[in-house]
Amino acid sequence: MSQLVELHSRKAARILDSARELVLDHGAGKVTVSEISRAAGVGKGTVYLYWPSKEDLIRGLFARDLLAAMDEIIAAITADPADVRPSRMAPLIVRTAQKLPLGQRLHSGDPELLRLLTQEPGDRDLYARTNPAAMANAVLPILHRHGLIRDDRPLAGQTYALHAVLIGFLATMSAPAAAPPGVDDPAAVLADTVATLVDPPDPPGERATAAAAEEIVALFRGIRDAVLDLIDRSQVLQP
Incomplete structure (x- = not known):
């Protein structure tokens, strides 16, 4: 039985890897199940054994x-609760997002991929919860409540500004061109920018930081559970 499970896992992994490369190269709309199966070295029917459709x-x-x-962010904050401080969380989110090539393709403009990811109401809600604006809207009130962001400016304005900074740095740091002369560490520039924007003048103590980290990890775990549910719903056979 374990050998059968391992075989299923290897086949599913090949299909997923092949689909990822084809979508990145050609876009979601132009990729077919036949192309995916050929690239993965499996029969077309094998793809349908795991997934009902290309979508x-x-x-x-x-x-x-x-x-x-989600796993990477949760692991980082669990290992070091101080990572919830805005000047540390912003680079963490951007670095993590840079490892998601499909996400970068989505933001750079792939209307068919966007359509596929948002055609179901539940999926729309999930992806809406994971974009930078939603992250800022969900996380900053928690940080504010525990004293991890400054309280001399309106929270809505700080949320909007942080969202704009994240979007700008994500687009810039993901661009093929290198950073301009004199900028050796764009992540450090992002950290300094966010610190200037929202960090309080007096850093909070460990207790407040740990309490904020616990709430934020719970928030991300809720999103993670929703992502797992989407994966379960998208498959016929679990590898």
Whole structure:
């Protein structure tokens, strides 16, 4: 039985890897199940053994990338609660997002991929919860409540500004061109920018930081559970 499970896992992994490369190269709309099966070295029917349609396969693929991102963020904050401080969380989120090539393709403009990921109401809600604006809207009130962001400016304005900074740095740091002369560490520039923007003048104590980290980890775990549910719904056979 274990050998059968391992065989299924290897086949599913090949299909997912092949689908990812084809979507990145050609876009979600131009990729077919036949192309995916040929690239993976399996029969077309084998693809349908795991996923009912190409759309389900691509949704499941994107969800797996998103799951890896959630796991990385949760692990980082669990290991060091101080990572919830805005000047440390912003680079963490951007670095993690840079590892999601499908996410970068989505933001750079792939209307068919966007359609596939948002055609179901539940999927729309999930992806809306994971974009930079939603992250800022969900996380900053927690940080504010525990004293991890400054309180001399309106929270809504700080949230909007942080969202704009994240979007700008994500686009710039993901661009093929290198950073301009004199900028050796763009992540450090991002950290300094966010610190200037929202960090309080007096850093909070460890207790407040740990309490904020616990709430934020719970928030991300809730998103992670929703991503797992999407993966389960997108597949016929679990590898």
